Amino acid sequence: MSRKIRFYFLFLAVLIALTILTITLDQYSWKRIQSDQMVAFQRMVGGVGMGAISVPVWNFINFDPRIQPIDDSTLWPIPGGYSYGPDRTATVSYFEEIPVNQLLIPPSPQPSPLKGEEKPAYR
Amino acid sequence: MNKHLNLLFTAVENIVRNKVRSIVLIICLIAVLFPFITALSISEGIKFQSLISVEEGADIYVTMDYFGSNAPISLDYLDRFRKMEGVTKVFPRIVGRAYFTNRLATIVGILPENIPKSIHLAQGGIFHEKGDVIVGGGLAKEFHLQPGVRFSLSINTSKLLRVAGIFDSDTTIWSANLILMSFEDASEFFKMKGKATDILIYTRPGYAPFLAKEIQEKMETSNPDQIEPPLRVQDKVLVKRYFERGFNYKAGVFTALYTVAFALAIPALLIVSGFGQTERRKEIGIIKATGWQTQEVMEMVALENLVISLTSAPLAILMAMAWLKLFNGAFIAQFFIAEIGLMAPFPVPSRFLPLPCFFAFLFAMVLTMVGSLYSTWKTATVPPVEAMR
Numbered sequence: 001m002s003r004k005i006r007f008y009f010l011f012l013a014v015l016i017a018l019t020i021l022t023i024t025l026d027q028y029s030w031k032r033i034q035s036d037q038m039v040a041f042q043r044m045v046g047g048v049g050m051g052a053i054s055v056p057v058w059n060f061i062n063f064d065p066r067i068q069p070i071d072d073s074t075l076w077p078i079p080g081g082y083s084y085g086p087d088r089t090a091t092v093s094y095f096e097e098i099p100v101n102q103l104l105i106p107p108s109p110q111p112s113p114l115k116g117e118e119k120p121a122y123r
Numbered sequence: 124m125n126k127h128l129n130l131l132f133t134a135v136e137n138i139v140r141n142k143v144r145s146i147v148l149i150i151c152l153i154a155v156l157f158p159f160i161t162a163l164s165i166s167e168g169i170k171f172q173s174l175i176s177v178e179e180g181a182d183i184y185v186t187m188d189y190f191g192s193n194a195p196i197s198l199d200y201l202d203r204f205r206k207m208e209g210v211t212k213v214f215p216r217i218v219g220r221a222y223f224t225n226r227l228a229t230i231v232g233i234l235p236e237n238i239p240k241s242i243h244l245a246q247g248g249i250f251h252e253k254g255d256v257i258v259g260g261g262l263a264k265e266f267h268l269q270p271g272v273r274f275s276l277s278i279n280t281s282k283l284l285r286v287a288g289i290f291d292s293d294t295t296i297w298s299a300n301l302i303l304m305s306f307e308d309a310s311e312f313f314k315m316k317g318k319a320t321d322i323l324i325y326t327r328p329g330y331a332p333f334l335a336k337e338i339q340e341k342m343e344t345s346n347p348d349q350i351e352p353p354l355r356v357q358d359k360v361l362v363k364r365y366f367e368r369g370f371n372y373k374a375g376v377f378t379a380l381y382t383v384a385f386a387l388a389i390p391a392l393l394i395v396s397g398f399g400q401t402e403r404r405k406e407i408g409i410i411k412a413t414g415w416q417t418q419e420v421m422e423m424v425a426l427e428n429l430v431i432s433l434t435s436a437p438l439a440i441l442m443a444m445a446w447l448k449l450f451n452g453a454f455i456a457q458f459f460i461a462e463i464g465l466m467a468p469f470p471v472p473s474r475f476l477p478l479p480c481f482f483a484f485l486f487a488m489v490l491t492m493v494g495s496l497y498s499t500w501k502t503a504t505v506p507p508v509e510a511m512r
Contacts, residue, residue: 041298054461092162092169098361
């Protein structure tokens with residue numbers, strides 16, 4: 001094994017070890033953050049913000065669907081068409097309206113009388 | 124075992140000998156993996172903050188439903204909700220938006236008693252007087268706001284506000300451009316007295332789904348003579364569904380764009396890593412002529428790819444980490460977090476999880492394997508004389 005190969009293996013070992021170490025440190029730092037200011041802030045405001053956008057531009061759905069779960073940007077300029085909201089093009093989160101069943105079927109009506117037995121409506 | 128080790132040493136020797144080819148290949152892989160790792164880590168960072176927002180938020184959010192959209196709710200509902208069994212806390216909230224000169228800001232109005240004493244601010248303190256507000260670190264930095272500065276916004280010029288405090292920049296990404304004020308001030312500011320954007324209900328554990336159903340059903344039938352628009356009730360289960368669906372990569376445009384990028388990277392790497400390179404063909408021809416089996420040639424190339432991937436994936440991870448942690452994702456974070464500009468006014472959240480990093484390595488392996496195995500096999504199966512020609 002030549003010197004160059006040995007050097008490459010050493011470089012590779014250091015590189016992989018450094019990567020694992022930094023990932024572990026990053027994980028640890030996020031574990032500590034849990035009890036930090038984020039919790040206090042969100043508890044205070046009752047939960048504000050959910051998506052990868054810093055302000056509610058165009059509509060609220062991507063900023064926080066709790067505030068407005070309707071994507072009204074698809075209503076204009078072309079109704080039902082493509083959303084021109086800038087948050088719809090390149091973010092890493094994407095909230096869409098969750099369909100909630102609002103259909104209620106009432107109980108079946110009384111069977112209608114047989115033909116010829118109907119009473120006139122004015123009686 | 125010795126044979127495989129020797130093949131590994133030969134593979135590394137090949138990488139070291141063909142410096143230009145190896146460096147170009149590693150740069151290409153880093154160029155492909157860097158945005159991928161960056162996006163995944165930012166996504167994980169925001170996901171983490173978003174989960175805190177969901178978990179620490181209310182159990183039930185109630186608004187009015189005007190023509191299918193959320194609408195302001197009357198404060199008359201507060202007492203009715205408070206009387207319900209299982210409810211521990213009820214408070215109204217106003218969330219709106221307004222332009223702070225050219226910068227869009229989120230306005231939040233809450234009851235002053237909701238502000239915990241433990242809240243840490245970068246400057247100033249919590250509001251004590253009428254008109255006091257706490258502004259986000261991003262707004263304060265951009266407009267040089269200090270505690271004590273008075274301002275008004277065009278939405279209601281008669282409402283004079285005073286900066287009482289400034290949020291710490293690392294609170295959350297959503298607090299950077301936020302103006303927090305008392306509920307009363309927010310009502311006056313938006314000229315919506317007696318109304319809230321939503322009413323937040325906190326319940327005892329396990330009560331939320333039943334209460335949500337009860338509110339939806341009973342409140343609407345409690346006074347049949349009075350015609351009121353329906354209520355929209357969102358409980359934590361629904362909010363968690365938003366969260367789960369919102370961070371599903373399949374739903375994002377990002378995945379589609381990246382699939383195209385990966386698809387384009389394969390032919391690019393095919394060219395870079397050997398296809399059509401006469402030097403490489405000659406090399407394979409020579410080692411075949413000295414008695415190497417096709418299987419051994421393939422193994423050597425696979426090991427070469429493994430070493431290249433093991434070099435480029437960690438390099439891409441370290442570079443992405445350095446760019447996000449040291450330079451706060453300058454220039455690139457705006458592609459993943461909308462409306463932050465070239466330099467984010469808050470620490471860009473990024474979380475490097477082991478699994479996406481492992482995926483990055485796998486992608487590198489797939490790309491290099493697809494780019495080289497077929498061309499190597501094709502060269503290795505022809506007579507050595509022809510390969511060397």
